Amino acid sequence: MYSAADLRKGLKVEIDENPYEITEFNFVKPGKGQSLYVCKLKNMLTGSTLARTFRANDKVEQPALEEKNVVYSYAEGSDSDFMDRNFEQISVPNEVLGRNRHFLVEEQEANILFYNDRAIEVRIPTFVEKVITETEPGARGNTATNVMKPAKIESGYELNVPLFVNQGDLVRIDTRTGEYVDRARKS
Amino acid sequence: MSNWKKTRDRMAATRPAVEAKSEMLRAIRGYFLDNGFTEVETPVLLEFPALELNIDAERTSSGYLRTSPELAMKKLLAAGYERVFEVGPCFRRGERGALHNPEYTMLEWYRAHAGYMDVLADTRTLICRISQDVLGSTRITHGKNEIELDGDWETMTVAEAFTRFAGWNPVVAFDQERFELDLVSKVEPALSKERPVVLMDYPADVAALARLKPDNKSVAERWELYVGGVELANAFGELTDPEEQRVRFDICSVERVSQGRESYSIDEEFMEALGEMPPAAGVALGVDRLLMLLTDSQSLDDVLPFR
Numbered sequence: 001m002y003s004a005a006d007l008r009k010g011l012k013v014e015i016d017e018n019p020y021e022i023t024e025f026n027f028v029k030p031g032k033g034q035s036l037y038v039c040k041l042k043n044m045l046t047g048s049t050l051a052r053t054f055r056a057n058d059k060v061e062q063p064a065l066e067e068k069n070v071v072y073s074y075a076e077g078s079d080s081d082f083m084d085r086n087f088e089q090i091s092v093p094n095e096v097l098g099r100n101r102h103f104l105v106e107e108q109e110a111n112i113l114f115y116n117d118r119a120i121e122v123r124i125p126t127f128v129e130k131v132i133t134e135t136e137p138g139a140r141g142n143t144a145t146n147v148m149k150p151a152k153i154e155s156g157y158e159l160n161v162p163l164f165v166n167q168g169d170l171v172r173i174d175t176r177t178g179e180y181v182d183r184a185r186k187s
Numbered sequence: 188m189s190n191w192k193k194t195r196d197r198m199a200a201t202r203p204a205v206e207a208k209s210e211m212l213r214a215i216r217g218y219f220l221d222n223g224f225t226e227v228e229t230p231v232l233l234e235f236p237a238l239e240l241n242i243d244a245e246r247t248s249s250g251y252l253r254t255s256p257e258l259a260m261k262k263l264l265a266a267g268y269e270r271v272f273e274v275g276p277c278f279r280r281g282e283r284g285a286l287h288n289p290e291y292t293m294l295e296w297y298r299a300h301a302g303y304m305d306v307l308a309d310t311r312t313l314i315c316r317i318s319q320d321v322l323g324s325t326r327i328t329h330g331k332n333e334i335e336l337d338g339d340w341e342t343m344t345v346a347e348a349f350t351r352f353a354g355w356n357p358v359v360a361f362d363q364e365r366f367e368l369d370l371v372s373k374v375e376p377a378l379s380k381e382r383p384v385v386l387m388d389y390p391a392d393v394a395a396l397a398r399l400k401p402d403n404k405s406v407a408e409r410w411e412l413y414v415g416g417v418e419l420a421n422a423f424g425e426l427t428d429p430e431e432q433r434v435r436f437d438i439c440s441v442e443r444v445s446q447g448r449e450s451y452s453i454d455e456e457f458m459e460a461l462g463e464m465p466p467a468a469g470v471a472l473g474v475d476r477l478l479m480l481l482t483d484s485q486s487l488d489d490v491l492p493f494r
Contacts, residue, residue, distance in 0.1 A: 027282070027285075027287055028284060028371050029282060030370045030418070032242075032395050033241055033393075034240075034241045034367055035282070053368065053372070
């Protein structure tokens with residue numbers, strides 16, 4: 001249990017059997033009144049947001065969260081498989097991974113967040129490198145970075161790359177936005 | 188980044204505000220000394236902190252740090268001092284936010300034989316003088332708002348404000364829980380940020396140390412000033428009846444204990460003094476909050492070098 005005084009931005013709490021992260025936190029106290037903790041919270045399962053004001057005597061549940069450091073193994077149907085430090089295999093459904101399922105790299109580290117033993121979030125590195133498997137041939141010598149064309153990586157994920165990027169090039173992708181950052185290596 | 192480097196960066200970033208505060212303190216002293224007030228220094232370390240329902244004192248090995256100089260200043264009034272002011276640090280346990288710091292600078296002044304509306308006039312003159320001395324103008328910019336401190340001040344009773352913005356009248360039927368939640372979520376956000384707003388005549392249930400209005404005992408002679416949406420000052424027509432004061436302290440003490448919080452013993456010297464205190468009015472003003480307004484800051488983070 002947390003007491004209201006423990007609340008702060010980034011803290012994870014449980015409300016109505018759902019895990020929430022506090023995304024905004026304000027301490028307010030009207031003149032001569034009681035302390036109030038005005039929070040905005042994000043449901044970690046659904047992404048929906050909630051506004052809630054806690055009073056000094058309120059108690060808030062602590063969610064059963066556990067984070068495991070793992071490495072990515074391979075894709076298996078609609079799951080992605082990871083291996084933890086004890087060489088135990090963990091399958092995570094692709095809907096939990098969302099867009100990040102396209103950015104998994106074999107043997108790359110990731111952190112899986114479990115809520116009541118159920119994987120709810122997979123955190124991967126901010127930048128990953130992926131090979132371009134499909135794109136129109138680039139205009140030779142055109143190094144402009146502001147003109148973009150569509151391209152695909154192995155998983156089928158589509159992104160825009162500059163004209164000079166060719167099939168087989170290794171590019172760096174920002175996993176927060178899913179966008180091209182720069183070319184890591186020419187093919 | 189190391190702690191010292193963070194502190195050093197904060198000190199550099201807040202330097203204009205620190206310099207403005209230094210000018211503010213000069214303006215505050217100038218105003219009060221020109222108006223016949225005596226600057227006093229009352230104890231910071233107290234045996235008996237003021238008993239208030241929602242204010243917790245920081246405990247030390249030999250007493251408590253003051254949450255306000257109120258009781259000591261009232262003793263001075265009872266001893267015959269007629270116009271006193273004090274500016275200095277006060278401490279409130281667990282209060283930290285954009286508008287709160289556990290240690291902050293409070294200005295309080297008291298006038299014997301004055302009413303709570305007289306000290307509202309003092310407040311206006313004082314704030315205008317501080318702004319004029321620090322900024323060279325009584326016009327301030329705070330966020331999106333331009334505020335003329337020497338322009339119209341909006342005055343509203345708490346009954347009017349709640350009826351208009353929250354749809355009920357706490358003076359007719361008081362509900363502590365609802366009062367505080369609606370004050371924060373409905374009333375305060377609806378108050379004008381373009382001119383100073385005074386909420387006055389609080390329900391008797393939240394009178395704190397204010398006396399009830401002689402011609403309407405359902406409300407207390409208390410006002411709060413908001414500038415740019417920031418609650419800046421609180422004032423009372425002071426309660427001088429020791430019997431009523433004891434009843435209020437007792438209620439407060441019982442309530443604190445029932446909430447599982449520490450209660451404080453009544454300062455009997457204060458109770459005796461209260462019986463000799465002349466009618467008076469007093470104001471408590473948050474100096475760091477006024478500094479935020481004068482330096483166009485949204486948080487105490489931007490004005491306090493140590494935080």
